[in-house]
Amino acid sequence: MALQEINLALLAKWWWRFKNEKDGMWRKIVWAIHHLDRSWSFIPAKVSIPGPWKYIVNINKELLKYGLDLSKRIGKEVVLGDGMDRLVWDFEDNEGFSVRSLIRDLDELKPHDENYVMEWNNWVPKKVGIHAWRVEMGCIPILLELLKRGIVVTKAVCPICEEELESTEHLVISCQFAQTLWSVISSRCKVSSIFAFSVKDLLDLHRFSYFPKRKAKAFNAVCLTTIWCIWRARNALVFEGKQININNVVGEIKALTFLWVKNRGKNRSLTWEEWRGFNFML
């Protein structure tokens, strides 16, 4: 199962919600910001405004590659017995939108993209690199993955925030815990705000960091270790009931990466002070 499909399906849900939750405050805000008087489009979007909404709107281009047009899928209006118009999700069952069924359909429509080659970083232990690679491939036993494989899980919500379905992207990117962690990482490493939509984006962050080559590799080590530590914290919570403490996780990432970058990267002169401020030349 490629993560791309899960990601697209989760984002497609916002199209569905936009069309259905007419009274939602978030929808009114999106409408106020993105609506253009002179243009009609299925979902409003001002191309000049970057951000998550533009990204959500653009997923239709990705879905078209699968031969699936969201504006046609959702655009069917029916009149129900009570005389109310309602939108239906134009799939086989004509019921409401379901992330799960969309993932299943996308999975069938397109062979997995196996072309992505993760850059291997030997400054972190193999287990950390392999873990990131498995996360990218959607191969970690996360609740949504188990659900898709037909394994019965009693609770599919994220064990950390208990608000969203636990997907790989949710856990390492959009969960409040992950977001806070990435914002701490970005300010500590002095890079612009980390804005990722897929695990692949996180694995490629260093390529757009403008750091010299070895410093970019050190930054990549931080990103890989962050993914590793998110998983460890999640497991400690699920299996040992250990509450997550963001400061402890940040401390763990800092200490582990210092040790690894200094020793495994053979950067012997790197000091803790330099590492703490991410202020060094390698």
Ligand SMILES: [Zn+2]
């Ligand atoms: Zn969460």
